[in-house]
Amino acid sequence: MAIATDLWIWVGALLTLFIFSFLFGDNPLYKIGEHVYVGVSVGYFISITWHNFLYPDLIVPLFRQGNLLYIIPTILGVLYFSIFFPKLSWLIRIPMGFVLGYGAGVSIPAVLQANIIKQIQGSLLSTQVLSRWDSILWYVVSLVGIVCTIIYFFFSRERKGISKPAAEAGIVFLMVGFGASFGYTVMARVSLLIGRLQFLLRDWLGIIK
Numbered sequence: 001m002a003i004a005t006d007l008w009i010w011v012g013a014l015l016t017l018f019i020f021s022f023l024f025g026d027n028p029l030y031k032i033g034e035h036v037y038v039g040v041s042v043g044y045f046i047s048i049t050w051h052n053f054l055y056p057d058l059i060v061p062l063f064r065q066g067n068l069l070y071i072i073p074t075i076l077g078v079l080y081f082s083i084f085f086p087k088l089s090w091l092i093r094i095p096m097g098f099v100l101g102y103g104a105g106v107s108i109p110a111v112l113q114a115n116i117i118k119q120i121q122g123s124l125l126s127t128q129v130l131s132r133w134d135s136i137l138w139y140v141v142s143l144v145g146i147v148c149t150i151i152y153f154f155f156s157r158e159r160k161g162i163s164k165p166a167a168e169a170g171i172v173f174l175m176v177g178f179g180a181s182f183g184y185t186v187m188a189r190v191s192l193l194i195g196r197l198q199f200l201l202r203d204w205l206g207i208i209k
Helices: 007-024 028-064 068-084 086-123 133-152 163-204
Strands: none
Touching (some): 007 163
16 A cells, blocks of 8 residues: 555545535535636636637737738627626627527538438448348347337327337337436446546555556
């Protein structure tokens, strides 16, 4: 057992224990850890935004290269601060309108390509899929799940005949999908917990190697 002598390891370990103290209820130690985490995160992202985006993409082209076209995004960015002045707060609608319009125009094609077109392509049969019986089985299950889920969300007609059991099967596939997503989230959180415990027991206290 060899306890760490590095000051920053001690700082990290104490802050980790402060956050873990929330297991025993809200307390001053947890609030200290929470405020330090939020403050450091905000400071870090401000620094990243300045060095990686604001300075090279706005300050340099506008003030060093003399590209006056960059005055337009500068004005739009300044208008965001109008929210702090009640009489001028309506001006924030201008930059928000630009951001939402641009974001919708850029993200909608990307979402369609990634979440719909690629999913359709992945669901189609290929020569590789047909080469193994288990691949064919999973293809059939996937195809049935997609069709039943779509039928479940089809509310324009009354569910009767084959559409009723298909919609009920769609609920089952949805629950399986939600369960898998929840399980993946829990697994990721447990992985983070294991990493913190390893830090405490190995890097800080030196109990494990």
